[in-house]
Each structure stands twice: as C-alpha cells, then as structure tokens.
Amino acid sequence: MAETIDFMAAAPVERKDLSSRDGKPVIDARNVAVNFKVEHGTVEAVKDVSFQLYRGETIAIVGESGSGKSVTARTIMGLLSKRATIASLSRIEYDGKDVLKFSARERRGLRGNRLAMIFQEPMSSLNPVYTVGAQIVEAIRAHRKLSRRAATERAIELLRHVRIPDPELRLNQYPHQLSGGQRQRVMIAMALANEPDVLIADEPTTALDVTVQAQILNLIRELQRELGMAVILITHDLTVVRQFSDYVYVMQHGEVKEHNTTAALFGNPLHPYTKRLLSSEPSGAANPLPDDVPIILDGRNVRVSFMLKKGGLFRPQLSELVAVDSLSLNLRKHETLGVVGESGSGKTTFGQALIRLINTDGGEVFFDGVPIHDKDRTAMRPLRSRMQIVFQDPFASLNPRMSVGQIIEEVLVVNGIGQNRKERLDRVVDALVAAGMPGNILSRFPHEFSGGQRQRIAIARAVALEPEFILLDEPTSALDLSVQAQIIDLLRRLQDERGLSYLFISHDLKVVRALCHRVVVMQHGKIVEEGPVNDILTNPKTAYTERLVRAAFDVAA
Template sequence: MTHHSAPQDIVIDARNVGVTFKVDGGSVEAVRNVSFQLHRGQTIALVGESGSGKSVTARAVMRLLSKRARVSPQTVITYGGKNMATLSDRDMRRLRGNRLTMIFQEPMSSLNPVYTIGRQIAEILRIHQKMTRAQALARAVELLRKVQIPDPEARVRQYPHQLSGGQRQRVMIAMALANNPDVLIADEPTTALDVTVQAEILNLIKALKAETGMAVVLITHDLTVVRQFADHVYVMQHGEVREEGPTEQVFTNPQNPYTRRLLSSEPKGRANPAEVTDEIVMQGRGVRVTYTLRKGGAFRGTYYDLQAVDGLSLTLHRGETLGLVGESGSGKTTFGQALMRLNTLTAGEVDFLGTRIDGFDRKAMKPLRKQMQIVFQDPFASLNPRMSVRQIIEEGLIVNGIGSSGSDRLARVSQALRDAGLPDTILNRFPHEFSGGQRQRLAIARAIALEPEFILLDEPTSALDLSVQAQIIELLRKLQRDRGLSYLFISHDLKVVRALCHRVIVMQHGRIVEQGPVDRVLEDPQTDYTRRLVKAAFDIAT
C-alpha cells in the first residue's frame, strides 16, 4: 500500500514528533521532527540502533514517557480525528490497552508476578468492556488458544514465572489483542528470545494481523525481521528519520549513507582460513555436569538430576575457532564453563595444553588461568565499575606476575588497548563512560593483555548493535590472525557464527546433535533441529 491510498485508510498520522528529556544541567533532544503514517492492516518498521530514538517515538504515541520528557508543541499525532499529543490523561487511558496497545521487549516486567495469567487478561477485558468475571475468563482461554499456547485451560490458572520466555511473550500478545485494537506497537518483541521462538512470535503477529486487520508498528534493530515482516520502513539515527520508503525499495536501493552502512554491517563473510596446527589446545572427553534439583511440596519434595551437559567431547586445535550453538537452556554455557573448570564436572576428562585438569582445584588451576581467558555477554557486569581502565587491565598482570616493572606493565596495558582498537589515552577513565561496544573492547583488551592461548567468548556480541557487532567480529578475526589464538565461541546467533567460526557444534538439551565445518553444517544441516535453527536465522518468513 503506497502513500497515495485513500486518506480514510490512515489510522495514525504523526507529524513533527519531538521529545526532549531534562537532564542535569540542560536537556537532550531524543527525537526531532519525526513523521510517519500508519495505514489499516499495514506493518511499518522503525529501525535503528540503540539510542536512535525509535522506542521514544513509540512511547510518545502511546503517551508512556517519563515525567522528565517533554513533547514539543509542534507535535501532532492524529488518531480518530483527534490529536493524541494534547488529549487529556483520562481520554488517553480509554484508548490505551483498548484501541492502541503495546508489547515490550521483556514480558516479565509487564506481567504482574502475583496474579494468574487468566486474571491479568480478564482484568483488561473488564476495564474496557461490560463483561462478567466468568465471561472474561472464558474469553481469556480463547485468546490464549488464539496465540497458540497449548492447553490454555490449564495456563489461565498459572503464574508468569511458570511459563517460558516465548510463552510469556504470547501472553503479552493475547493481552494486547484482548479488545481487538486498531494498532499494535511491538517494541523489540523478540530480542530476548531464541531464534526459533522469535520466528514463531513474528509469524503469529503476522497471522493475527491478517485475521483482524489491525495495523502494526514494529520497532527493531534486526534487519532480517524488517525485511520479512514490514511493508514500509523508517530508518532512524540520532532521533531523526534518515530514510523511509517501501521495505523492498529501501533494502535494494538505499539512498542514505547511514542506511547503506546499516545494511552492509549484517555479519557477513567467513572466518579467516584457519592456520590450524595439529596441536590440541583443549580437549574434553565425556564431560558431564549434573545439577540436583528439587520438585514438589515442602515436605514431600523429590530430588531429581538434571543433566545440563550429558557426556560431551570436543577437541580444539591451535588457531581455530569452534562455535558452540544452541538455544537457551541447551547447556552450551555450562559446557564451556566446565571445560574452563569454572563449575564442577560430574564425570569426564579435560586436557588443556597437554595437561589433564579435570581434577585440579583452584590452587592447581591458578598458574593456567592466564593462558585461558573469558569474554562475557555483558561486559558491564564483568568490569569493576570502581576501577579505572588501567586498573582493570593491569589487575590480571599483577595477579599473574606478568611484567618486569610498573612501566613494563603500563606498556603492556597500552598495547592491549591499541590491539583492541581503543586509544591508549583512556587509562584513567571508568567503565560507565563507555558505550557497550567500547566496553566489549575493554573486556577483550583485558583478556589479551595476559597473552592467553585460548579465549572463551560467551555471546560476546549479542547485546550490541549491528554496526558495532561487525567491528567486534573483525577485531576477533584480526587478533586470531596476529596471535594464533584459539577461540571457543558460544552463541545462538548463526550469522555471527558463520562469520567467525571454522567448525561448529550444535547442542540441544545437553547433548551434541550435530557437528562439523561451519559451511557444511549451515548449508547442508543433517538434523531437523539444525535445519530449524538455520531456517530461523537466515530466512524467518517461512
């Protein structure tokens, strides 16, 4: 549907949306001059990296901004012939959750943990429609069935924590659809979910849209998702729309340099051809990690064993990147940590650089620690906020007795920063002063300062924007080339795995379901499970 369609089709017409936030000593313009049109039955996407203003724009439409935010007087958001920017709070409340609904990234924070799912859906129905409690509960079951939650009669009596992430997201959609809204705004609705679940949720929204004729505003930074699900796209950067148009046109012929950069930063390419030697850096044989869990009541509880990692083996050669792939709960992180002796093995053997280490205690592990390093998913959680950059990187050198003097150590710290693509003038700054991508570089600098043989990378790019992700992948490739590093790379993002790994191991429920060279596994998967993962990662629509 183009913009030339009949004006009565327009559900929301937003013009010159502007939002400023009061901050200490002034104000920040988060969004300026953003205009968009949403037609009935259409999906538009607001795309951009974090901080581009896409979520703020949506919250301005829904009037869900914080007290510190001020919407500019030029803003006109027309819905049903009225300007929502100037509606009274009372009138706005009538629309919100009824005609206009929104779902968020983390469903747990929008569901109330103390009420059952059924009661929460029923409450929305009863606020906006004249219904008895019994009617509302019956409708809640119907809605859960509609969003394809199995056994909905049982689910209405459950609490949010008893559902998986994907099911909670479905409940949020059921709540959003409760009153047959005209508009659904979905703010990064699948970021926290596994790829296969993500595909299911997006296809669900698409099917419901086709059935009910509602219009959808999709907010995301994932370009694969936009291409498959949006009719029209608005690319945002620094609070402004850089480019807009029909999705296919923007993807095949982007006009704006920023859009071009965004499209070219999808993880591409392959790992460096490995200069793999026969030398084995790490080997695991029959590694098993069992957790004992309890289920049942306080007095009659039974204990049962959960095999988080069920007798796995792997071999990593020098100079190689081995990917460990699987959805959340597949045991990939537990396996990685077991190999590094960060949790206790129930059975199995682990060799590191020719030494058997599965029986080593902390003291015995200490001399080996400098040769094995970890970079985590969220660099902020692993960097001490009270330490300066210099202290963070130097700490490992001091603990491991590396460096002949203070000045020698300082030289090593500066070199590690430069190698990680950071200026060595930041020695006295603190973690909170840096962006997510820069913090991830700091974590990498801290790891390589110790000149390790091996680095475990646990989802190191999943929290980053695409263009930053591309830079980190490039950096990891370069470091591997220059230093002959061996990586064990844990991820659920197959695009990144394809760009970085030589071999890949696919895990599900604590077992290895498939392994082999990256190209073979991703292009010709042998198992249904891998096929599903590949399909979800590379072409969501099917």
C-alpha cells in the same frame, strides 16, 4: 547541492507510496520532536520525525541504539518520563485526533485498548509477584466491564490464541515459571486483550532464540491478519524487516534519514547511513587453517548434571537433569569453533565445564595437553591467565563501582602480572587500544559507554592477560548490527595478531557463519551434528539443524 537534494528526497514528510494508498492513515505523525532534561542541559532524542501507518499493514522503524526508535514509540503511547518535553509543533493523529492534546485520562483510555505495545524484555514488563492470569485479567477489566469470571475465560482464550499449551494451568503460574518465548507470548496476549487497532512491537524478539523468534513473529503476523491490526515493528534485525514489514523508516541520531517501501529500500537505498546499515550484516568467513595445527582444548565424554528438587518440604523428590550428556570436543590453536543450539540445549554449561568454571560429573578435559578435569580452584589458578571468558552482557560482568582502569588492572593484580603499577597501567592501555578503544578512558565508568563500547572493554579485560584461549558466550547477541560487525572484525583481528583460539557460543547463525571454522550443534545436552561451518549451514543433516538454519536465514519459514 545535488547530494543535499538526494538526502531530502530520501526522507520527505509524507510516504512515497501515498498515491497507491486508499483512505486515511490510522496514525499520522508530523514533526515529532522530544527533548530530555539531563544533568548538563538537554538531549534532543527525537528531531522532526514524521511517519504514516495504515490499517492492516506493518511499518518497521530501524536504526542503531540511541537513534530514537523507542522514544518515538513511547511518545505515541504516552509513556515518556517526566524529564521529557514534546515540542509544541508535534502532532500524532490517531483516527484524525491529535493524541498529544488528550488529557492523561483520555491517554489511559487509549493505551492498552486501541493502542497496545509489547517490549523487548517481558520480565521487566510483567509483575513477578502476580500470576500470569491475574495480569491478563487486569488488562481486560481495565477497559471492559466484565465480571472476573468472564475476564478469566477471556484470558484462557487469549493464551490459547497465542499458542501457549495448557492455558488453564499456565494461568496460575508466575512469570519466572515460563520460558522466554512463553513470557513474550503472554505479553502479546495482554496487548491483544482488547483487540487494538495498533500494536507497537519494540524489539520483541531480540532476546529470543532464532526458532522462537520465528514463532513469535509469525504469530504476530497471523493475529494481525485475523484482527486487521496495524503494526509498528521496532528492530535492528534486517532479516526480520525484509520478511515482515511493508514500509521502512530508517532513523539515526533522532532523525528519519530515509523511508520507502521495503522492496524499494532494500533494492535501492539512497542515504549513506541506510547503505551502511544494509551492508553491516555479518559477512566474510574465517581464514582457513593448516592441517597440522595442534589441539589446545580437548574435552572427552564430559558430563554435567544437576539435581532438581520437587514436592513439599517434608517429602521432597529429587530428579537428575543431565545438562551435558557425555560430550567430546576439540579445539585447535588459532581456530574458532562455534557451539549453537536453542536456549536450554546446554551450550553455556558445556563451555563453562570445559574451562572448569563448573564441576563435571565425569569425563576428561585437557588444555594444551595438560589434564585439568581433576584440578581444583587453587590448582587452576596458574592456568587462568591463559584462558579467559567474555560474557553476553558486559554491563552485568563489569563492576559498575570500578573505573575502566581498575576493572582491567584488577585481573592483572589477581594473576600476579606486572612488576609495578606503571607496568600494569601500560598493559591496560595496550589492551584497550587493541580492543579499539582510546587509552585515555581509564578513569571513566561502565555506565558512561554504549553497549558496543562496553563489550570492547570486556574484550580488553580478557586480552590484557594475553591468553591463548577465549570462551565467547553470546558476545554479540545484544548489540546492533553495525556494532556487531565491528566486534566480529575486532575478534578476527585479535585472533590473527595474537594467535587466539575461540570457543564461540551463540544462537546467531549469521555471526557463526562469518566467524567460525567449524560448528557443533547442540540439543537437549547432546551434540546432534558437527563439522565445517559451511557444510553444516548449507547442507544440514538433521531436521533440528535445518530448522535452526531456516529460522536464522529465512525468518518467515
């Protein structure tokens, strides 16, 4: 009975700091419940959720994928699909009025005006066929009676406000011509166009580098102070929550399991799920290696460049972009070597050049002592089963039209492994079990699994060939913290059991610290620093590495 009382005490209807609050909340949500009609019935996405948000503060809503965080935010904004049903007892009061009772026209008047939202992936929110300026101008004129010229001047002012250089020039560019961080700044400019009372930021930095993430979050905080906005921050990054939020709501399976002030929740979590979430940040360290371990991958003065075309059709100008500038690297057997740096630093290009997925302009690469830099696609084929790759987004790398069994069996067939189908299927099942998945899922398809399960299937496909080396390209960046921790444990176990060597490309230094023996830091196609992971992360020698480390472990810096 005592345990039940503790759980109820962890998530009462009203906030625990209510006595210290003056005035009424700008948003007061009570008993919010949302169901979705699906093929075989209904899904309870949000169940009896209550929360309060006061002016000028930031509340964080945290939890794993599928916990109901984004559905809760979309309910506030009135952006649910037609399949959604909101329970009749639900109330969401904005300035004392229940917005769930508003007409569609009244909701549109609030949305983008008094209530604004920025999303995780700006490319899916920005229209690719319109310029950045046209889209900001539209957001302004939808709620304000301004001339196009006045709205354009306001758009330039907003772009300058969100620290976009040369705003007059950027105004005429299309979304694909901007970097990820710049696109997210454009989304913030659009959201702030009408100086809203509430800004909802739904995973606004998940897809960004740590340094860009810090810039975006600090920008939101500065603008919040300037405009007196209230912010709802939806994220699974607990470092961000600790640095930027005043109050935290923890969600699981559509319910609020616990809420408290940020300091109290991190200092004394009550619910087992909160405790698990807080302990799931990447931890531990790689097992030390003996000194005499042989080298499996050796790259010497590897160079990769691309020719960029500028100018018109009849007078094109060609310029060379050096993506990998004569770099050397070696990886020992059973070792994990991290390659870190911001987007555009050349990490992925370097990794793919080392395993001959892209051609090099110069340098030498040796795999287990055998030169491979001069081998063509046909000559590389016998070596492919010994070297594998796992990508960042398993949904993009797994064929949606093929079942799990077909996906993994295909790599065995292509590499001529297995005497017959039964032998191959046995090997497929063994690989799935080794990757922590049940062996009875062979007939299911990728869309039927969560992000973490899909990544396990991608790892199973790689280990089915029993390789000696795996290139891991951002394999955990799109995953929740607890799932991330599971994948790290899985990679460690497979390395110990099978003696695997990993080249681990990432911008998440917490994961690098937990998994890697050594780390290489890249910037603009060059290696600026390398050494044992603890030495680099605790005592960086260059300002660039120091900036990366500070952004990863102390976001507010």
